[in-house]
Structure formats: C-alpha cells, structure tokens
Amino acid sequence: MLRRDFLKAATASMSVALVPKPVLAALINSSQYNNLLILVELKGGNDGFNTVIPFANSAYYQLRPKIAIPRDTVLQLSQSIGLNPALKALMPIWQANELGVLQGVGYADASLSHFRSIEIWDTASKSNEYLEDGWLGRAFEKSPPPQAFTADGVVMGSPEIGPMLGATARTIVLASEAQFKRQAKLASHADQAGNKAMQHVLRIENDILQAASKLGGDVVLKTDFPKHAFGSICKNACQLAAQKSPVAAIRLTLSGFDTHQNQVKMHANLLTQLAEGLSALRAGLIETNRWNSTFIMTYAEFGRRAKENQSGGTDHGTANMHFALGGKVRGGLLGEYPNLNSLDGVGNVRHTVDFRSIYASVLQQWWGADSLAVLGGNFKPVELIKT
Amino acid sequence: MNFYAKYFQANYFKVSCHFCCTVLLCCFTLSSNAEMGNAEANHLLSRAGFAVSFSDLPVWSALSRQQAVEKLLQGSSSNITSPPAWVSDPIIRPSKKDKTDGNRQAQKAFLKLQREHHAELSAWWLNEMLTTNSPLNERMTLFWHNHFVSGQKKVKATKLLYIQNQLLRKQAMGNFGSLLHAVSKDPAMLIYLDSASNRKDSPNENFAREVMELFTLGVGNYTEKDIKEAARAFTGWSVDRDTGEFVFRKKLHDDGQKTILGKTGNFDGDDVLDILLSQPQATEFIVTKMWRELVSTEINAADKATIKKIAVDFRQSRYEIKTALKGILLSDAFYALENRGSIIKSPVDLVIGALKQLDIKLSSAESLVPVLRQLGQNLFDPPNVKGWPGGEVWINTNSLLARKTFLDRLLRTEDIQVSSEGKTQMDMRIGKKAQMKQDPRPMGMRFYAQDWFSQFKTSQQAQSLLLLQVPVVTNTASPNTLPWLRALMLDPAYQLK
Numbered sequence: 001m002l003r004r005d006f007l008k009a010a011t012a013s014m015s016v017a018l019v020p021k022p023v024l025a026a027l028i029n030s031s032q033y034n035n036l037l038i039l040v041e042l043k044g045g046n047d048g049f050n051t052v053i054p055f056a057n058s059a060y061y062q063l064r065p066k067i068a069i070p071r072d073t074v075l076q077l078s079q080s081i082g083l084n085p086a087l088k089a090l091m092p093i094w095q096a097n098e099l100g101v102l103q104g105v106g107y108a109d110a111s112l113s114h115f116r117s118i119e120i121w122d123t124a125s126k127s128n129e130y131l132e133d134g135w136l137g138r139a140f141e142k143s144p145p146p147q148a149f150t151a152d153g154v155v156m157g158s159p160e161i162g163p164m165l166g167a168t169a170r171t172i173v174l175a176s177e178a179q180f181k182r183q184a185k186l187a188s189h190a191d192q193a194g195n196k197a198m199q200h201v202l203r204i205e206n207d208i209l210q211a212a213s214k215l216g217g218d219v220v221l222k223t224d225f226p227k228h229a230f231g232s233i234c235k236n237a238c239q240l241a242a243q244k245s246p247v248a249a250i251r252l253t254l255s256g257f258d259t260h261q262n263q264v265k266m267h268a269n270l271l272t273q274l275a276e277g278l279s280a281l282r283a284g285l286i287e288t289n290r291w292n293s294t295f296i297m298t299y300a301e302f303g304r305r306a307k308e309n310q311s312g313g314t315d316h317g318t319a320n321m322h323f324a325l326g327g328k329v330r331g332g333l334l335g336e337y338p339n340l341n342s343l344d345g346v347g348n349v350r351h352t353v354d355f356r357s358i359y360a361s362v363l364q365q366w367w368g369a370d371s372l373a374v375l376g377g378n379f380k381p382v383e384l385i386k387t
Numbered sequence: 388m389n390f391y392a393k394y395f396q397a398n399y400f401k402v403s404c405h406f407c408c409t410v411l412l413c414c415f416t417l418s419s420n421a422e423m424g425n426a427e428a429n430h431l432l433s434r435a436g437f438a439v440s441f442s443d444l445p446v447w448s449a450l451s452r453q454q455a456v457e458k459l460l461q462g463s464s465s466n467i468t469s470p471p472a473w474v475s476d477p478i479i480r481p482s483k484k485d486k487t488d489g490n491r492q493a494q495k496a497f498l499k500l501q502r503e504h505h506a507e508l509s510a511w512w513l514n515e516m517l518t519t520n521s522p523l524n525e526r527m528t529l530f531w532h533n534h535f536v537s538g539q540k541k542v543k544a545t546k547l548l549y550i551q552n553q554l555l556r557k558q559a560m561g562n563f564g565s566l567l568h569a570v571s572k573d574p575a576m577l578i579y580l581d582s583a584s585n586r587k588d589s590p591n592e593n594f595a596r597e598v599m600e601l602f603t604l605g606v607g608n609y610t611e612k613d614i615k616e617a618a619r620a621f622t623g624w625s626v627d628r629d630t631g632e633f634v635f636r637k638k639l640h641d642d643g644q645k646t647i648l649g650k651t652g653n654f655d656g657d658d659v660l661d662i663l664l665s666q667p668q669a670t671e672f673i674v675t676k677m678w679r680e681l682v683s684t685e686i687n688a689a690d691k692a693t694i695k696k697i698a699v700d701f702r703q704s705r706y707e708i709k710t711a712l713k714g715i716l717l718s719d720a721f722y723a724l725e726n727r728g729s730i731i732k733s734p735v736d737l738v739i740g741a742l743k744q745l746d747i748k749l750s751s752a753e754s755l756v757p758v759l760r761q762l763g764q765n766l767f768d769p770p771n772v773k774g775w776p777g778g779e780v781w782i783n784t785n786s787l788l789a790r791k792t793f794l795d796r797l798l799r800t801e802d803i804q805v806s807s808e809g810k811t812q813m814d815m816r817i818g819k820k821a822q823m824k825q826d827p828r829p830m831g832m833r834f835y836a837q838d839w840f841s842q843f844k845t846s847q848q849a850q851s852l853l854l855l856q857v858p859v860v861t862n863t864a865s866p867n868t869l870p871w872l873r874a875l876m877l878d879p880a881y882q883l884k
Contacts, residue, residue, distance in 0.1 A: 115771045130606075159763060161783060173785035180784075186791035188879050190859040195729045196685060198856060200779045201787070201879045208784050 028143035028369040033248040035366050036241055037136075038281075038296040039163065041251060042274070044258030045114070047267060047314050048303040051087070052101055052321035052337075056080040059340040063307045067264050067314070077101065081333055086268040089275035090323070093282060097331035099323060100384060104338045105358060106319035106351025110302060114258070114316075118301035122162040124356050124375050135359055136249055137166020139367075139374045144168065145248040150214040151207065154240060156233040157253035164249065170207045174236065177215050184212030214245040223284040226276040230254045234277040238284035241294060252277075257300065261311040274298075278325065285327075292327030295366050295384075299355070306340055307347050319351035322358075330386045357382055420451045425848075428455065430727050430855060433884040434681050435459050435716060436522025438740035441842045441852050456716045460709050462521025464557050468514050471507045474549045478631055497543075504545035509759070509766040510752040512552065516739050517749065523712070527559035528552065529735065530680055532767075533774040535570045535602060537579035539767045547575040547631055548767045563673060563706040564664050571598065571660060572633040577626045580772070586639040590618040595659075597772050603663040605672045609648060616645040621656040664706065670698040674711050681715050683726045684778050693718050728856030728883040731781050734762035736884055737790055741797060741876070744853055746839055747832050754832070761789050782882065794876045798834060798869060840867050849875075856880040 050067065054060045055074045074082035075091060081101070083090065093099040109127040111117040120127055124135035133141070140152045153164040153171045164171040174180055187208040192199055219242040225235040233252045240247060254277075256270050278296065285291040303320030319338045338349035360371035360379040372378055423431070428447035432439040436459070439447065447455055481493035519525045532555055539548055551573045558566040570576055571594075577583045580594040595617035599609045623640025626633060645654050650662055663669060674697050678686065686694070697714035704710035720726060732740065738755060741747075749755075759766065763786055769775050782790075843849045846866035850858070858878040864871035875881065 115773060159783070159785060171784070173783050175785065180788070183788035183792055186788060186795055186877055188860050188877065190879060193859065194856065195725065197729050197731050197779070197883055198859070198879065201731065201782055201882045202859065204782050204784055204787050205879055208788065211784065 028139065028367050030143070030146050032367045032369070033145040033149070034246065034293060036246065036290065036294045037249040037362065037366060038237060038241075038294060039249065039251040040274070040278070040296060040298045041158065041162070041253040042257050042270075042298055042300040043158065043253050043255040044300070045117075045302045045304060045316060046257045046270075046298075046300045046320065047259060047263065048317075048319070048321035049306060049340075050263075050267060051084050051271060052103065053082050053084060054080060054337055054340065055082050057340060063340065065308070066312055067308045078333060081337065084268065084271050086271035087275045089272075089279040090325075093279065093325055094331065098282075098327060098329055099325045099331050100329050101333050102322045102324060102353070102358060102382070103333060103335040104319045104349075104352030105322050105335070105355050106303070106338075107354050107356070108351075110318040110348070110351075112302065112316040112318075112346075114301055118162070121299060121301060121355060122165070124359055132165070133167065134161070134163035134165040134169075135374060136163045137161075137169040137171075139363065139369060140164070140169040140248070141166045142373060143369065148214075148245060149247055150240075150243070150245045151211045151247050153249040153251065154237075154247050155251045155253070156236055157229065158251075158255070160253075162251060164251065168203075170210065172207065172211045177236070177239070181212050181215060184208050187212070215243070219243055219288070221284050221287060223280060223287050225280040225284070226273070228273050228277075230273045230277040231280060234281040235284070238281055238288065238290075241285060241290045242288035259304070259313045260309065260315060261313040263313040278323075282325065295324070295326040295329060295362065297324045297358070297362065298322045303349075305347050306343055306349055318348040324384055328385050330383055334382060334384075353382060354379055358384075420453065422449055423452055423455055424448050425851065426727075427452070427722060429852065430722070431455055431459075431716070432522065433736075433740070433855060434721075434730075436526055437516050437736065438743045438884075439852075440743055440746050441848070442746070444852070452717055452722070456713060459521075459523035459716070460560060460712060462519075462524040462560075464521070464524050464559060464561070466515050466553070466556060467520060468511065468518060470511050470549060471504065473504060473507075474546055476546070478544045478546050480544065480628070501539070501543050501545045505539045505548075505767060506753065506756050508545055508549055508552075509756045512766055513735075513739065513752040513755050513759070514749065516735065517742055517752070524556065524559050527708070527712075528556045530677070531555040531559055531566070531570075533769060533777075534676065535566075535573075535576065536769050536772050536774045537573075537575040537767075538769055538771075542575045542578050544631065545767070547578070550631075551575040552767070560708050560712065563701075563708055564660075566708075567602065567664065568657065568660055571656065572624065574626045574631050574633060577624060577633065582621060583625045585618060585622050585624065586636075587619075587622045587641040590615070590622060590641070592618040594618070594621055594624075598660070599663065601773060603669045603672065604666055605668065608666065608668045608672075613647050616647045617659045619643070619645050620647070620654040620659045624656055670701045670706070671695065674698045674701055674715070677711055677715055680777075682718070682721050683729060690720055693720060728854070728880065730884050731778055732882055732884045733775070733777060733781055734759050734764035734786075734790070735766075737762070737882070738793065740884070741794060742832070745797070745834050747797070747834050749832060758793055762786055762793070787882070790882065791877055794881070795873065797832070798836075798873050798876065836869055836872075843867070846871070854878065854880045856883050 049060065050069055053069050053074050055071045056079060061068045069084055073085045075085055075088060076082040077094065090099060107120065107127060111120060111127055122134045123131040125131040136153060145152045151170045151172045153169065154174050155161060155164065155171060156174050159173055161171050161173065187205045189209065190202050190205065192202050219239040221235070221238060225231045237250045237252055240250060254270065254274055256266065259267055282291060285294050299322055300320060302317055304314035304317040306317065309315050336352040338352060340349065343349060356375050356377070357379040360375055361381040361384045363369040363371040363374055364381055365385045425444055425448045428444060429439060432447060450458065481490050481497055516525050532552065535555070537548065537551055539545060542548060554569055554573055558569060580597055581591045582594040585591040585594065592614050595614045599614060599617070600606055619641040623636045624633070625636045625639070640655070642653050644651060647654065647659060648662055648666065652658065671694065674694050678690065678694055683690065697711055700714055701711045715721060738758060742749070763781060764775060849867065853875055858875065858880045860874065860878050862871060862874045864874055
C-alpha cells in the first residue's frame with residue numbers, strides 16, 4: 001500500500017491557495033487543546049436506522065417487517081424522527097439542547113469491509129486511497145499538544161490506536177491507571193537512536209514514562225457510573241479529563257455492533273450501555289467542570305443495510321446516524337436523513353454528509369485548526385458548536 | 388486441471404530446481420562457503436526459526452550459510468509433539484435449526500468446549516514451536532497461518548483449525564500452487580470466508596475477494612468485476628456439516644461463461660486459482676511478503692531488484708517455496724548489518740525465543756496461551772482476514788509494558804504460575820487448577836540461572852546470544868548476575884530480532 005502525501009493530492013485537485021509547507025507551530029494554538037475531544041467508537045458498525053428512527057416513514061417498516069422498532073415505543077425527537085427506546089438515558093441531554101444528531105454521515109464509494117472502512121474513517125482518506133496516519137495523529141503531528149500534557153491521546157476499550165496513529169503522536173492505550181503506573185516502572189530511559197524499529201520502541205518507552213509521571217492520582221468522583229465495561233471506561237475518561245495534566249483526545253470503544261443475526265435484543269443492550277455511559281460521563285464532566293470544554297462524538301466503520309436480512313439482523317451498510325454532545329454542542333437534528341426510497345444495487349442508502357465534513361468542523365470549530373492541512377481537502381463544515 | 392500444462396511454456400528443461408538454484412547461488416554469494424560464526428548463525432535462527440539456545444549454537448555456527456540454509460530446508464514437515472486427544476474425535480455439533488431451550492444449552496456447551504479446545508490447541512502449537520527440530524518449517528507454518536487466515540471465533544469447531552494447521556505444516560515448504568488449491572478447499576477456510584454459503588442464486592464474494600487481494604495478487608491488480616465473476620466460479624464449494632470435509636454441490640454451481648482477468652471460459656474454482664497463479668504479479672507478491680517477514684519491512688531499490696530476481700526463480704521453479712526461501716536466506720541483504728536486530732519481535736518470537744534462549748522447559752504450554760493473547764497474538768484467531776499486521780503494530784504503550792512484565796517475571800527464580808484467565812492483568816497468582824493438583828510447581832516454569840550462566844566463558848557471549856542489537860541502556864549490574872541479565876532483557880534492544 002503506498003502512502004500518498006495527501007498535500008500533493010490536494011494540490012492536484014484544489015484551486016484554493018495552499019499553505020506551502022506544513023508549518024509546525026501555527027496550525028493549532030496549543031491552548032485550544034484545553035478543549036477535549038472524546039470519540040466513542042461503536043465497533044462493528046452500529047445500525048443507524050434502528051437507532052435514529054424515521055418512524056413516520058412507511059418505507060422503514062416495509063424494509064424491516066421483523067426488526068423495525070414499533071412506532072409507539074420510539075422516543076420522538078420531531079414529527080418524523082425518534083430514538084430507539086433503549087436510549088432513554090440520552091433524553092435529558094436532548095432536552096437540555098446539548099445533543100446533536102448527525103444524520104446521513106458516510107462517504108462516496110463506501111467499503112463494506114470492517115477493516116477497510118474503519119481504516120478510511122480513522123485515516124480520513126478517500127475510499128480508494130491508503131494513508132498510514134490517523135487524522136488525529138496528523139493533527140498532533142502538525143501541531144503537537146503541549147509537552148506538559150500527560151499524552152496527546154488516550155484510547156480505552158480497544159488495543160487499536162486508530163485515529164491517533166501518527167509518527168510523533170503520543171498515545172497511550174490505557175486499561176487502568178494504577179496498572180499502567182505500576183508497569184511503567186519497567187520502561188527504559190534512552191535517547192532516540194538506532195534503526196527504525198528501535199526508534200519506534202524507544203519512542204513508546206518515552207511515551208510511557210511521560211504518561212506515568214503525569215497521570216494524576218485518582219480523581220474522586222461523586223457521580224455514579226454504570227458497572228459494565230463501557231461504564232468503566234467512561235469513568236476513566238472522566239477522571240482523565242479532570243486531572244491537572246490533561247490530554248487532547250480520548251477514544252472509547254464499545255464493541256458488538258456487527259449484528260448480522262437476531263439483532264433487536266442485542267442492539268437494545270448495546271444502546272442501553274451507550275446511553276447510560278454517556279449520561280454518566282456528562283454528569284461526571286459537569287461535576288468536574290469540564291462539560292463545557294468537552295466535545296463527544298460517536299462514529300463507526302459503517303451503518304447497516306436498510307432492509308433486514310433473513311436472520312433477524314442486518315448486513316453491512318453505508319451512511320449512518322451519529323451523536324455529538326457537550327456543553328457547547330449545538331443540539332438538534334443536523335443534516336438530512338438518508339433517503340430510504342433510493343437504494344443502490346446492493347440495497348444501501350446514499351450518504352448526505354461526508355464524514356470528513358464532520359472532522360473538519362471539529363478541527364475548525366473545536367480546536368481552531370486549519371482542517372485543510374490535516375484532511376488534505378476542503379470539506380463543507382457543519383455547524384456543531386453553539387455560537 | 389493441470390496448471391503446469393496450461394500456463395507454463397513447454398520449452399523449460401526438466402532440471403531439478405534444487406540443482407539449478409545451488410549453481411546460481413554459489414556463483415554470486417561470495418561468503419556462502421565460509422563458516423558462519425555465532426553472530427550470523429544467531430541471526431539466521433532468530434529469523435528463520437524461533438531463536439536458539441547457547442548449546443545448539445555451535446552446530447549452526449560451524450556451517451556455511453549455504454549448508455545452514457540447506458539444513459533448514461531439509462527440516463521435516465511433520466509435528467514432533469502429540470496434539471490433544473480430541474483431534475481424532477468426530478465433531479458433534481448441535482443442530483442450528485432446533486430452537487428449543489435444550490438445544491440452546493447444547494449450543495452454548497459446544498461453543499464453550501470449542502474455546503477450551505482452542506486453548507489446548509494453542510498450547511500444543513506453542514510447545515511444537517519451542518521443541519521442533521525443523522524451525523524453518525514451523526516458522527513457515529506460522530507465516531502461512533498469517534497469510535491464509537482462518538479464525539476460531541468464526542470457524543468455531545476447533546478441530547477444523549487443527550486440520551488446517553496440519554495442512555499448512557505439511558506444505559509449508561512445498562509447492563505454493565498446491566498449497567493454494569488445498570487451502571482454498573480446506574473446511575476451516577470454507578467456513579471462514581463464507582465459501583460454503585456462496586451459491587448460484589446468491590453469490591458471496593468474500594472468498595473471491597480475499598483470494599485475489601490477500602492470497603495471491605494484492606490490491607489494485609484486479610477489478611470488482613473480476614471478483615464478481617470469480618465468485619460465480621467458486622459457487623458450489625461447500626463443506627459437509629457432519630464429516631467437516633469439502634464437498635462440491637453441483638446444483639449450486641454456476642457453470643456459465645465467466646471472464647476473469649482477461650480470460651473467458653466456463654471456469655470452476657480450480658480454474659480461477661490457476662488463472663491467479665499465472666498472473667505475473669503473483670510471484671512477486673508472495674516473495675515480497677516473505678521478504679518482509681524474514682529480511683526487512685523497509686524495501687529499498689536494491690532489495691526490490693533482488694526480490695524481482697527471486698520471484699523469477701520462484702516462477703521458473705513453478706512455485707516451489709524452497710526456491711524462494713533459498714533466494715531470500717542466501718541473499719546479501721539478509722546478512723547485511725543494517726538488517727540485524729531490525730525487526731520487532733512478534734509475541735511468539737518474544738515468548739518462545741526467551742524460553743529457548745534461557746533453556747526453560749515447560750511442563751505444559753497452557754500457561755503461555757493467555758500471555759500470548761494479552762500480547763496481541765492469539766494463535767488460530769488473528770484479528771481479521773488480513774492477519775496480524777506485525778512490525779511496529781506489536782508495540783504500543785500497552786503491549787510494551789505487557790511484554791516487559793512477562794520477561795521480568797520469567798527471571799524470578801521462584802516459579803511462575805500464570806493465571807488461566809490472564810485477562811488485562813498479568814495475574815501471577817496460583818490458579819485454582821494448580822492448587823487442586825497439590826503440586827508445588829504446577830504449570831510452572833523454572834529458570835535454572837546458575838546452570839545457564841555457567842555455559843558462558845564471557846558475559847559478552849551471553850549478551851550476544853540474547854541481543855541482536857547493541858543495548859541502549861547502560862547496564863550497571865555486575866556481569867553474569869540475575870540483575871545484569873534482567874537489565875539486558877528489559878533493554879529495548881531485546882524487543883528486536
């Protein structure tokens with residue numbers, strides 16, 4: 001796979017004047033990183049149509065005679081769109097106007113392969129392009145968060161570094177803070193030298209030492225968090241956000257969304273965990289005074305097929321519905337719901353907003369960054385933040 | 388269908404590939420006749436095998452490169468340790484169609500049993516890797532497992548993964564064409580890539596896509612149309628649920644005309660595989676992958692030329708894997724200093740290598756299985772069909788700490804007992820099973836430090852065995868003591884081979 005220099009690609013296709021060279025310090029004013037970004041990965045490909053439900057559209061019920069969510073149980077957000085009842089813990093956030101529902105998020109020529117599609121989302125590439133670094137990894141490389149930060153990014157709930165992968169990005173995979181600090185005693189102090197493989201090992205050693213020295217003793221929270229795995233990592237995220245030496249981004253992963261068979265109950269369980277976790281996270285961030293400086297966003301490799309399959313589930317799809325939440329997030333239904341009456345040859349819908357527009361909006365509006373330099377293209381931003 | 392006849396020129400001499408290669412290689416490898424010495428032998432065995440003990444090293448270092456590689460290529464293609472007893476038992480699987488509660492329970496029990504078998508099978512393979520007399524054959528078995536991926540989570544019946552593993556072992560250094568044909572019809576593979584549900588009225592493209600993208604050609608060397616057409620050719624390939632064997636269901640096969648990679652005919656699955664093997668990119672694709680595994684992940688222009696040359700030999704030999712291996716393991720690049728200690732060890736390399744280097748014997752490898760899983764390499768269950776990406780991906784802040792923790796514990800002279808769960812915590816307390824057996828050292832590993840140190844005349848010898856790169860941290864401990872050894876193995880250089 002060839003790594004394309006996306007700036008060169010951008011030069012070819014853009015008529016807009018480009019920043020001639022990546023200028024290290026200028027892209028993001030480092031104090032902007034006091035705005036925290038939390039990504040929540042719904043791993044496996046969450047079924048958007050049963051999450052954000054077009055309950056007034058008969059096509060929805062025709063496509064899903066067995067697994068459509070009954071109209072009278074839907075939590076209505078508008079005359080035509082509502083939420084899966086398992087998401088009831090999100091309703092107070094909706095009512096506070098702090099929950100944005102991003103409709104129809106996807107990309108052209110979508111891949112239906114888990115690993116290829118998540119690679120596209122994580123690297124913010126075109127569907128026929130192969131990039132190595134994650135989009136956040138690139139942002140951190142061009143504009144490193146302050147040295148004083150514990151790390152640039154932290155991932156929890158998955159061993160994959162994903163969007164934060166970058167040559168110089170400092171990312172910690174964190175299972176538990178206590179365990180991390182204990183084990184970090186084995187890390188080595190050494191200068192960067194040697195072959196490429198050695199340099200990588202040394203860089204990781206250094207990241208460990210840095211993080212261990214800064215991870216800030218357990219912040220005691222009054223807020224209760226759900227006892228399930230997702231609830232735990234939400235709690236960890238909250239504690240991380242509250243300590244003196246922060247991080248710029250956190251990614252939490254909730255797995256299990258690849259619901260090819262008998263999806264209704266399993267999906268409801270997952271959505272319950274999601275809503276409970278996010279609700280507790282919000283409460284904890286409010287308690288520690290970080291709700292207004294935190295932006296939370298869900299994402300997934302893809303949505304699912306509009307029509308149900310023959311096993312009471314759904315196959316891989318394309319455009320999806322995602323959530324954005326935070327003290328400063330613009331609440332409401334954003335964008336346009338995909339058209340269920342216009343399916344492609346495989347039975348998938350057309351997206352109505354490119355996911356990179358969402359990324360661009362986050363980079364520009366949350367971190368004041370030059371999204372063109374990070375994403376290698378101009379993407380029409382979506383108003384995500386309250387003005 | 389005999390692909391030799393169809394797709395190779397008739398005017399090749401019937402020369403034995405072995406002789407041909409020996410002549411060519413003797414001509415251009417200047418130092419191949421001299422004794423290798425310890426450093427080169429250690430390097431060779433770290434890459435072609437799973438490291439070497441100090442007592443075995445002299446056997447190899449007395450050989451020339453040529454002789455050593457020949458010795459590796461002559462390794463047996465059979466396992467020397469006995470697999471778990473249940474591999475001979477038939478697979479008894481509750482029917483999926485029966486939705487009663489009793490059957491649901493039976494299903495759950497079946498899956499639980501398969502997971503237990505998975506752990507036992509992994510333990511067997513780890514022990515095989517540790518004790519094998521054919522390190523290169525075993526290395527290649529693992530390589531092919533990471534190429535022709537099938538995973539237990541999807542395949543479920545662990546016995547099928549055992550069968551696939553034995554197939555890979557048998558053909559690991561055989562003929563790639565035969566291997567491709569055999570693996571494509573292997574029951575575990577048929578299930579893993581949905582071949583079994585690929586039928587005329589609703590084709591499933593999974594296998595067709597992966598056989599082109601991952602097994603033979605690589606991305607960009609075929610079109611979506613080729614995949615669609617190939618999928619039609621593979622219809623009818625299925626697996627008998629009771630015997631677990633390949634079966635061709637003629638009624639489900641689409642026997643119409645197909646056009647694949649410029650060729651038209653009413654091809655069946657075997658025809659498609661032959662078409663793929665005849666593509667010029669296929670040999671280079673395979674040799675390049677083997678190069679990355681054995682030599683270097685960084686391929687410069689000179690390497691590219693060498694790979695091209697080896698690929699030509701590979702094709703001329705009609706896909707004899709030994710031809711490719713010989714070309715790679717006797718190349719100048721393989722022995723170049725910049726390619727020593729330049730690849731990050733996989734979890735298997737790290738764990739098995741450490742045991743081998745420290746002469747640690749195992750009563751059972753079962754205690755290692757959760758360790759391997761935690762380090763990111765769950766045998767028989769790679770993360771997805773692309774396999775373990777390897778290289779730098781093995782090392783992140785999480786895994787590096789887990790790797791060092793394992794090495795640290797290994798060196799304590801008191802016994803190491805690894806908990807059978809081994810989830811996110813490296814929990815080293817005595818497991819329940821162990822307590823029940825009332826054996827003071829159940830599942831134990833013991834490092835006999837005194838015996839180990841006494842092998843070496845100098846501390847440099849010990850250091851050179853363990854580290855293929857210069858250590859980066861100054862070792863302040865007295866040489867040939869446990870703290871000194873610990874510092875060596877916790878040095879970042881120990882993470883490399």
